[in-house]
Amino acid sequence: LAKTTQPISMDSYEGQEVNITCSHNNIATNDYITWYQQFPSQGPRFIIQGYKTKVTNEVASLFIPADRKSSTLSLPRVSLSDTAVYYCLVGPRATDSWGKLQFGAGTQVVVTP
Amino acid sequence: GAVVSQHPSWVICKSGTSVKIECRSLDFQATTMFWYRQFPKQSLMLMATSNEGSKATYEQGVEKDKFLINHASLTLSTLTVTSAHPEDSSFYICSAREDHETSNQPQHFGDGTRLSIL
Numbered sequence: 233l234a235k236t237t238q239p240i241s242m243d244s245y246e247g248q249e250v251n252i253t254c255s256h257n258n259i260a261t262n263d264y265i266t267w268y269q270q271f272p273s274q275g276p277r278f279i280i281q282g283y284k285t286k287v288t289n290e291v292a293s294l295f296i297p298a299d300r301k302s303s304t305l306s307l308p309r310v311s312l313s314d315t316a317v318y319y320c321l322v323g324p325r326a327t328d329s330w331g332k333l334q335f336g337a338g339t340q341v342v343v344t345p
Numbered sequence: 346g347a348v349v350s351q352h353p354s355w356v357i358c359k360s361g362t363s364v365k366i367e368c369r370s371l372d373f374q375a376t377t378m379f380w381y382r383q384f385p386k387q388s389l390m391l392m393a394t395s396n397e398g399s400k401a402t403y404e405q406g407v408e409k410d411k412f413l414i415n416h417a418s419l420t421l422s423t424l425t426v427t428s429a430h431p432e433d434s435s436f437y438i439c440s441a442r443e444d445h446e447t448s449n450q451p452q453h454f455g456d457g458t459r460l461s462i463l
Contacts, residue, residue: 264449266451266452268454273436273457273459274456274457275349275351275438275439275440275454275455275456275457276389276438276440276454277454278347278451278452278453278454281449281451283449319388319389325449331377331442331449331452332379332391332394333379333391333452334391335381335388335389335390335391336388337388338388
């Protein structure tokens with residue numbers, strides 16, 4: 233499974249855009265990139281998933297360059313409730329190795345007023 | 346959609362007791378579910394992959410006789426911590442991925458079970 237590297241922590245103010253970049257140099261051809269958010273004492277919550285280029289949904293955008301060796305999660309106009317740990321995961325689709333994932337350390341994002 | 350329910354949300358029991366944790370996919374079918382463990386201030390660690398109708402696959406270092414997994418239906422997987430000891434105290438989280446022939450569905454997680462062994 234591809235190893236990921238992301239910053240340990242990031243601080244931001246309310247209303248700002250937060251961009252978290254994740255490195256995954258040994259990503260495989262069949263691997264997808266998925267981001268999760270986790271609050272204390274809760275299970276991770278799915279944010280967004282992509283394979284290449286750009287993906288956008290109602291809560292975030294995911295930018296993936298052509299070489300796919302990194303990806304950037306963009307959270308627009310964060311609020312205090314976005315304070316959480318964000319995990320970047322790279323793993324195969326469900327048909328390969330059941331699509332299992334290995335979590336890295338994650339990025340602790342702290343949003344202040 | 347894609348809701349995963351875990352029960353119980355927390356449990357406290359005496360050393361030597363066996364504890365069963367249930368993981369249900371409420372609105373979708375999941376041939377495969379996963380079990381994780383998370384210690385305070387640490388990341389999730391994958392324990393095992395649970396497949397409906399077959400034996401679970403355990404990650405290296407996870408004792409299969411200690412952590413019994415049963416995936417008897419497409420919506421339910423259970424994890425039983427047998428003869429639990431204080432070192433088994435942790436946050437256990439399950440996830441499930443909706444079966445889909447073409448699209449790559451993400452894993453959806455339950456809200457975890459806080460297990461405390463006295």
